[in-house]
Amino acid sequence: MKVTVGVSGGIAAYKAAELVRALQRQALDVHVVMTEAATKFVQPLTFASLTGHKVITHMWSAEDNSDNLSSAIEHIDAAQTTEALVVAPATADILAKFAHGLADDFLSTLYLATTAPVIVAPAMNVNMWNHPATQANLETLGQRNVTIVPPGDGYLACGMQGSGRMTEIPAIVEAVLGVLNHRNDLQGQTVLITAGGTREALDPVRFLGNRSSGKMGYALAEAAERRGARVILISAPTALRPPANCELVPVVTTGEMRDAVLRRMDEANIIIKAAAVADYRPRIKSDQKMKRTGPLTVEFEPTEDILSEVAARKHPGQLIIGFAAETENVVAHGRDKLLRKGADAIVVNDVSREGVGFDSDRNAATFLTPHIALDLQEMSKRQLADRIFEEILTLRRPQSLVAE
Numbered sequence: 001m002k003v004t005v006g007v008s009g010g011i012a013a014y015k016a017a018e019l020v021r022a023l024q025r026q027a028l029d030v031h032v033v034m035t036e037a038a039t040k041f042v043q044p045l046t047f048a049s050l051t052g053h054k055v056i057t058h059m060w061s062a063e064d065n066s067d068n069l070s071s072a073i074e075h076i077d078a079a080q081t082t083e084a085l086v087v088a089p090a091t092a093d094i095l096a097k098f099a100h101g102l103a104d105d106f107l108s109t110l111y112l113a114t115t116a117p118v119i120v121a122p123a124m125n126v127n128m129w130n131h132p133a134t135q136a137n138l139e140t141l142g143q144r145n146v147t148i149v150p151p152g153d154g155y156l157a158c159g160m161q162g163s164g165r166m167t168e169i170p171a172i173v174e175a176v177l178g179v180l181n182h183r184n185d186l187q188g189q190t191v192l193i194t195a196g197g198t199r200e201a202l203d204p205v206r207f208l209g210n211r212s213s214g215k216m217g218y219a220l221a222e223a224a225e226r227r228g229a230r231v232i233l234i235s236a237p238t239a240l241r242p243p244a245n246c247e248l249v250p251v252v253t254t255g256e257m258r259d260a261v262l263r264r265m266d267e268a269n270i271i272i273k274a275a276a277v278a279d280y281r282p283r284i285k286s287d288q289k290m291k292r293t294g295p296l297t298v299e300f301e302p303t304e305d306i307l308s309e310v311a312a313r314k315h316p317g318q319l320i321i322g323f324a325a326e327t328e329n330v331v332a333h334g335r336d337k338l339l340r341k342g343a344d345a346i347v348v349n350d351v352s353r354e355g356v357g358f359d360s361d362r363n364a365a366t367f368l369t370p371h372i373a374l375d376l377q378e379m380s381k382r383q384l385a386d387r388i389f390e391e392i393l394t395l396r397r398p399q400s401l402v403a404e
């Protein structure tokens with residue numbers, strides 16, 4: 001299987017040689033593309049010797065002229081035949097080119113021309129990494145289903161300390177293998193995902209809400225798209241941009257979310273209820289802004305339990321996955337919820353833990369079925385989304401029934 005390593009011009013370029021070797025040990029046929037800046041750090045000959053293939057460094061090699069189409073065809077072939085493009089190190093410059101669709105060298109042209117999955121391992125100075133421009137570019141790439149293997153902390157070549165060091169080679173290899181293994185395993189499937197926190201109005205300016213950021217649900221939507229699914233994302237308000245190709249259905253209240261889910265659920269093979277749904281709404285919503293007139297008592301009424309309704313109407317072959325946020329007796333409460341609501345599995349978060357859960361980019365969870373409690377240790381929400389899909393897909397396999 002052919003994969004292409006793109007090397008851009010940072011000091012970590014020397015580590016790309018080690019990456020090439022590590023990928024070859026996985027029986028992958030590795031080809032290398034370098035930017036001109038990368039060739040200042042490492043000679044193309046290093047990669048040509050390691051891979052046994054010519055290293056592409058320019059759009060047009062020196063011997064090309066208008067009568068010679070062989071190089072151009074070779075370049076197009078590189079885009080069409082690779083099974084994955086992994087850019088390591090990915091500089092701030094190459095990330096910006098990818099995010100904005102510039103194609104002024106071979107690597108950025110390859111990025112635009114290939115339909116293969118793309119993985120980037122950024123490496124740069126800490127201030128460049130933290131710059132809003134770089135972060136915005138990464139967000140754009142994430143939405144376009146590029147897999148980002150984030151840099152680690154430590155001493156940087158520039159003498160500063162902080163985030164920006166290219167992550168370790170095994171983590172990049174794992175990301176490449178993950179992408180190759182998952183590629184299109186949700187092809188032909190429709191995944192319906194709910195995300196964000198619903199809001200229930202008290203009056204025209206105030207509402208009862210919750211701390212959900214929507215990040216987990218949006219990460220699931222991105223992962224499902226990356227794996228080839230059609231995605232319907234029914235989202236309560238969030239500050240996030242939805243993945244590029246999903247069908248976004250914006251809602252605000254629990255009632256609106258329920259109507260949208262029931263209207264669309266028949267289209268879905270997999271339904272994931274990652275939204276934090278308001279359990280109560282004010283019994284009466286004031287039409288005018290409420291004035292401060294002393295103590296206030298508000299009467300609430302329960303909202304519909306969407307997950308239970310969906311589970312009760314599910315079709316044979318449909319999988320229904322719930323989420324639960326718990327602060328104590330996480331597995332016991334999760335399992336009780338799983339049985340009570342009739343879902344096929346429930347992903348339980350311990351939201352009392354530091355640094356994970358609400359509004360964080362990281363999460364840890366337990367994947368619960370009636371027979372399995374699988375601990376998913378702390379990782380990024382993007383990685384967790386892929387782990388969750390791996391587990392959901394095992395629910396479909398007959399041998400998992402036997403194992404239970």
Ligand code: CTP
Nearest residue numbers: 273275277279303304305306307322323324325
């Ligand atoms: N859920 C739902 N409709 C509701 C409440 C919750 O569909 N009215 C879904 C959530 O999207 C989630 C799962 O049910 O997938 C569990 O949500 P959670 O708030 O933890 O469960 P509750 O039933 O509200 O239980 P608790 O008593 O812990 O609040």
